[in-house]
Amino acid sequence: MENDLSVFEDDLILDKEASEVLRLANIIKSTPLRDCQIKVGSFFLRGKKGILKPLQYSNEDFQLLAGHHDYIFNMQDGDVELSIQLYENVNNHYRINCFSRCNDVSGQLFSMNLTTEKDAKGSIFFTQKIKFSERIEGNAEVTKAFRRMKQQVFSGMLYKLGFEISETNDLYLGVYDTKTQSFLNTTPEKFISDFLMISLLKGHFMGNKGYQLEILPSYNIDPVWQSSSSLETLFPDKILKKRGNRSIPLSLRFKVLERDRACKLCGRTPKDGIKLHVDHITPYSFGGATVLENLQALCEECNIGKSNKSNQRY
Ligand SMILES: [Zn+2]
Numbered sequence: 639m640e641n642d643l644s645v646f647e648d649d650l651i652l653d654k655e656a657s658e659v660l661r662l663a664n665i666i667k668s669t670p671l672r673d674c675q676i677k678v679g680s681f682f683l684r685g686k687k688g689i690l691k692p693l694q695y696s697n698e699d700f701q702l703l704a705g706h707h708d709y710i711f712n713m714q715d716g717d718v719e720l721s722i723q724l725y726e727n728v729n730n731h732y733r734i735n736c737f738s739r740c741n742d743v744s745g746q747l748f749s750m751n752l753t754t755e756k757d758a759k760g761s762i763f764f765t766q767k768i769k770f771s772e773r774i775e776g777n778a779e780v781t782k783a784f785r786r787m788k789q790q791v792f793s794g795m796l797y798k799l800g801f802e803i804s805e806t807n808d809l810y811l812g813v814y815d816t817k818t819q820s821f822l823n824t825t826p827e828k829f830i831s832d833f834l835m836i837s838l839l840k841g842h843f844m845g846n847k848g849y850q851l852e853i854l855p856s857y858n859i860d861p862v863w864q865s866s867s868s869l870e871t872l873f874p875d876k877i878l879k880k881r882g883n884r885s886i887p888l889s890l891r892f893k894v895l896e897r898d899r900a901c902k903l904c905g906r907t908p909k910d911g912i913k914l915h916v917d918h919i920t921p922y923s924f925g926g927a928t929v930l931e932n933l934q935a936l937c938e939e940c941n942i943g944k945s946n947k948s949n950q951r952y
Pocket residue numbers: 901902903904905906936937938939940941
């Protein structure tokens with residue numbers, strides 16, 4: 639069972655920004671996914687609009703995207719129906735979800751908080767810690783190690799695909815500025831495509847959603863896990879240490895993106911089809927501080943190229 643409810647204590651209540659969220663929802667709702675197509679690495683998955691019957695919520699008025707981002711993707715295992723939904727939950731928090739149905743299995747693939755930040759007024763962040771919560775009956779130690787293995791492999795994959803993800807597995811997908819009513823780091827179309835892609839990939843890793851992606855190996859339980867006496871040796875904590883940035887507070891992220899608005903190395907902006915990451919100019923590991931003066935916006939290509947270069951010095 640997914641248990642995304644556990645992250646609610648980290649959120650800030652968005653009640654006062656409700657009208658801003660409605661405006662943002664309208665932007666997402668009215669942005670079509672071009673050719674119903676999403677790109678995963680060098681593969682394209684082509685879908686079509688609409689699903690066979692409603693997923694999760696029958697009252698479409700309740701969720702703010704009102705069926706505008708429902709798709710069917712044809713996979714090896716059968717048709718996967720996907721529905722992106724944005725709604726306010728009982729705790730007055732807004733979340734964006736992707737629900738799926740395939741081979742009579744339905745459920746949530748991925749969900750993300752909409753988070754505001756006191757020190758960055760006017761910003762709405764789409765951010766979420768990547769984690770897995772499948773249980774392996776009767777073996778707490780294996781369950782824990784297995785979840786961590788999936789978390790690390792999946793987070794590493796997202797990083798390689800050009801997503802901004804911290805060493806602590808926090809994914810930063812969208813930063814919306816209510817003043818200009820636009821995303822600072824991406825475009826609405828790219829945001830939708832990214833959200834669908836992450837959801838589909840996560841469903842593959844979860845392994846219990848009725849489908850598997852043929853382009854990826856299976857990450858389901860292997861007998862070696864059940865018998866291994868030294869899981870720490872198989873998946874040590876430090877295998878991720880060279881990936882991504884140290885955590886940068888959301889308010890600082892907003893200030894950097896609002897100031898730079900383009901990649902500081904190549905000058906491209908989200909309108910040129912790139913996504914902007916927030917990067918340490920002097921790396922944290924070389925003593926660089928997490929302050930505005932030592933942070934810059936870089937596109938995903940320049941950022942990953944830069945971190946590869948600094949890794950070579952080790
Ligand atoms: Zn660049």
